[in-house]
Amino acid sequence: MGMNQFLKNVMLRVNTIDCRGSVCDGPGIRSLVFLQGCRKKCSKCHNSQTWDENGGIRMNVNDIFQEIDRNTPLKRITISGGEPLLQLDGLQSLIDILHERHYDIALYTGYDIKEVPKSILCKLDYIKYGCYKEDLHTTLEYYGSTNQKFISLK
Numbered sequence: 001m002g003m004n005q006f007l008k009n010v011m012l013r014v015n016t017i018d019c020r021g022s023v024c025d026g027p028g029i030r031s032l033v034f035l036q037g038c039r040k041k042c043s044k045c046h047n048s049q050t051w052d053e054n055g056g057i058r059m060n061v062n063d064i065f066q067e068i069d070r071n072t073p074l075k076r077i078t079i080s081g082g083e084p085l086l087q088l089d090g091l092q093s094l095i096d097i098l099h100e101r102h103y104d105i106a107l108y109t110g111y112d113i114k115e116v117p118k119s120i121l122c123k124l125d126y127i128k129y130g131c132y133k134e135d136l137h138t139t140l141e142y143y144g145s146t147n148q149k150f151i152s153l154k
């Protein structure tokens with residue numbers, strides 16, 4: 001089975017793919033993928049429409065990659081949610097293909113960095129980790145609250 005055929009069989013629940021070009025979700029102009037589902041229920045979460053694990057739309061990883069790739073000439077992507085790590089198999093496959101095609105990849109997660117599998121971590125350029133905490137809200141670039149960490153893994 002070829003790579004594309006394999007990726008057609010791996011599914012992810014997606015809230016939104018936004019390739020308009022964001023400048024506030026990591027360095028440079030980036031496309032965004034918001035994966036569906038989160039159990040953390042942070043107060044004042046900006047993305048509560050992504051909480052329902054049965055919401056969003058089911059897409060195969062090949063289609064997700066093709067949509068990103070058609071619309072992301074600068075090859076920078078931020079994967080957010082929701083909680084991307086709830087869909088580990090699909091997330092791994094998406095990161096694998098993006099990494100293989102030389103994308104600059106940022107991952108936003110509410111988990112601690114120690115909970116992110118090495119097989120994912122080794123393919124990331126940036127990671128933002130830690131839950132959003134309303135009482136620690138900040139306008140600092142790329143951050144939601146000051147307890148979070150945004151680091152380069154390059």
Ligand code: SF4
Pocket residue numbers: 038039040041042045046047048050081082083109110131132
């Ligand atoms: S982890 Fe993120 S998506 Fe989940 S509830 Fe908290 S702020 Fe919202």
